[in-house]
Amino acid sequence: MYTNAIIWKPTKDHLENSNIARFMKKNGIADAKTLIQKSSADIEWFWKAALEDLGIEWFQPYTKIVEGGLPWAKWFLNGKINIVANCLDRHQKTSIKNKTAFIWEGDCGATSKITYGELHQKVAAFAAGLRSLDVKKGDCVALYMPMIPEMVVAFFAILKIGATVIPIFSGFGPEPTAIRLDDAKVKVLITADGALRRGKKVSIKEQADKALTQAPSVKHVVVAKRLFENIPWTEGRDVWFDDLLTLPPTPLPSREGAGGGGTEILDAEDRSLVIYTSGTTGKPKGTVHTHAGCLAQMVKEVAYTMDCKSEDVFFWVSDIGWMMGPWELIGATQRGATVVIFEGAPDYPQPDRLWDMVERHKVSILGISPTAIRLLKKADLENVTKHDLSSLRILGSTGEAWDPESYMWYFKNIGGKRCPIMNISGGTEIVGCHLAPLPVSPLKACTLGGPSLGMDVDVFNEEGKSVRGEVGYLVCKKPAPSMTKGFLNDPQRYLDTYFSKWPNIWNHGDWAFVDEDGFWFLRGRADDVIKVSGHRTGPAEIESALMDSPLVAECAAIGVPHAIKGESIVCFVVLKDVGQASEDIKKNLKIKVGEKLGKTLTPDEIKFVKALPKTRSAKIVRGAIKKKFLGLPLGDVSSVENLEALDAIGLVL
Incomplete structure (x- = not known):
């Protein structure tokens, strides 16, 4: 379950020698909270100051930072640039x-x-x-x-x-x-x-x-x-x-x-990348990105959030087909760091492959998805402890919401409680982050810190009002350089996807929450939200309660139509030992969730499966699970790596 406890605080070195500390000192900014507020209130100031600080080189300087607003802002007018030059x-x-x-x-x-x-x-x-x-x-x-x-x-x-x-x-x-x-x-x-x-x-x-x-x-x-x-x-x-x-x-x-x-x-606005992201319906969406936009966003995040410097060895477990591949290649090389790439799987030929690579290559910044950590922590802890991971100083993660148990395993066993987890979230559509912590701020388990620098994000309720202390829609109220320039060959679909709920407000589709101390959390995708008897919850809350059980390896929660409650909760659970599956374990898991979350959020059904269907970027496809379970058309599932797991969902009816 989520906790209010601070689990990590920045050291003197973070507060004095990190890239972001240097930027703050240069600009006379006393603390991270002030910086985040100023960077979103005055985006022209921030992007100008950041690009100068990061040493972004131009063949010809821009004459204006940004022109216009959402959804069709133009950036760095008259500037001439190339990613490779930088x-x-x-x-x-x-x-x-x-x-x-x-x-x-x-x-x-x-x-x-x-x-x-x-x-x-x-x-x-x-x-x-x-x-x-x-x-x-x-x-x-x-x-x-x-x-x-x-x-x-x-x-x-x-x-x-x-x-x-x-x-x-x-x-x-x-x-x-x-x-x-x-x-x-x-x-x-x-x-x-x-x-x-x-x-x-x-x-x-x-x-x-x-x-x-x-x-x-x-x-x-x-x-x-x-x-x-x-x-x-x-x-x-x-x-x-x-x-x-x-x-x-x-x-x-x-x-x-x-x-x-x-x-x-x-x-500046010449095209650099078109990265396709699968939609729940229709053909994949081609997100369109520019040379200046990619440099601005990716380098800002790699430098300020991940604190990457030229002496670092940077290793993000990714693929070139996922946006984190280009993000890593562009961001880390602009810093002059050494980048590790690998072929294959993180647990082959041995379950300690990843930790062995960290030790041998002296990796200092490691990024990985929550799903990959859930996979790797199934192995005996000796696979970790036999390796020297002291080279690590920053941990990263992205891809989906964390459960606290897996997050703390990563924090304690891989980072030795000394490495902050820079848990970031954004999307292919912005080739970067809406939410990202900074290494000069304390962290709670599973938090994403707060707004990424230069991103004017907020949490809206159904009426479009800013809310705190309750879950709502993650939105962005001002443009950013890396936002997609529409969808390739389909500008109307871009407008329908992000701007149909509120005019000129980017609705990202994530379900977010800001606690009483100002820490931001994600609760999953808004279209995965479950509403039981008028009570809204994200799947992450239910899944975290299930993951508290030492028997559960991973799980996915969905809402299905119910004549009285509106929706009922169905959970698909992968046990660490699939041979243990029994009606007694189902009953006990339901009881534990009810004790933690209340009777309303107790799962109606628990289904044991051998694996959960995931994308090649390790995201659990809850939408596809729900459609398969309900017998609905699946839409585009080309990004699903293990379709056999999706097929198996239909067999547990």
Whole structure:
């Protein structure tokens, strides 16, 4: 259950030497509360001050911070910029050039490293190769790749030449891949011959070929060698990744339209990324992001919330197909940090793989989802304690609401009670955070701290009034640089999704709560809210009560129609020992929830399942669970990694 206790307080080092402490001192701001209020009240002041402090470099300075308001604000007018100029090019003039930029670890344990100087050269060479395929500014280039070093090179090369990155999960099948390729009118697809996951070979190129039968805009397919095996090949269309590295790069940033491997000079609002996010109905939504917007938001969060510095080793357990992949690549490299990426699963080949990586690579900043922690803590604690995790100084998390038991396990056993958990929440739509703590403020278990800097967020009740001490809708009242520029090819759907409830107010769809001490919490998605006999609650509250039981590994709560109460509560529970499932345990779990939350919120039914369906970013898909349980059309479930778990929901009726 949630607690009012402060579990972590900043040390003297945090208060004096963190990036945000330095920013506050520079701007004469006494405390974090004052900073948060000032940053949201005067967004023009904040973004100007932050970008200057972070050293964001412009080819041509902007003349105005922001013009207009929600939903169509324009940012950094007349400014000229490029993400790669800030993340790679700038470091070639300093000692960071010789520093390790990326550490890669494969599924089988193979490792490799690349310096900022070496990465800069490879990116320039590959950029020249892309230009040889007639890729121009504004063209869409898709990354359908596993987490391998070539992915990093391709990601920055696409941005360098002013093309648009379309990241796609390499685990997607042909149909969801084709939908994204066709919607974005992708010109070049970059993929791999295959990948390894849990020791098994995974076909990627064959899946890509099937998708391309429904994506006629794709003219070339660039293939990286991972498995070094024979694969289907289309002459004239397919080209090896390594062959594109042979053209001579242009070493210095180029003027707009120049060739070779030079860095394009782009408008601040030129497109950098289109990241697709699945909706509950209809086709996936293509969120559209800019060079300046991504830099502003991602670097601000990595620097101020995660306190990332050039001496850090930054490791966020993620995938390029999830927004945290680009967030990590852009944010951490702008800081000059070393970034760890890995192929495979965090618990293979051994359950201590992740903690072994932290020890060997001396990771100082680690980010992970609550679901991944629930998975990893199932293993014997010896898998953690046998490793030296003293290099860690900041922990991160995102993806969904925490349960207190898992949060405290992470805090105590991984962070040793000395590392703050920077629990952040936002979305693909803003490639960043609405809510984020700061390392100069105390923390309660499961809190998200408060508004992310520069974000004018609030909690509204059903009438659109600001509320505290009760759950409500998480909203944003002012624009931010990283907010999506509509949805690709569908601006009306963007307006309907975020602005239909209140005019010119971004309704994010999350269910939030601010306690009496000003700490912010999330209670799940607003469309997952359960209303029993007039009492509203989020699934997280019920799930947290269930997770208090030492028998429960994870769970999901949904509301289903009830003739008298409006809705009744049905919980799907994964036991740590599935063999223990019994009617007595169901009865006892119901009693425990009732004792903690009251009779009204006692589950009507508990269903034992072997696994919960989740997205590839480890989010439990409660909406899909509810639809499957009720026999309703599922809509788009292309982001669900384990569809067999969703199918199993229908068998527990």
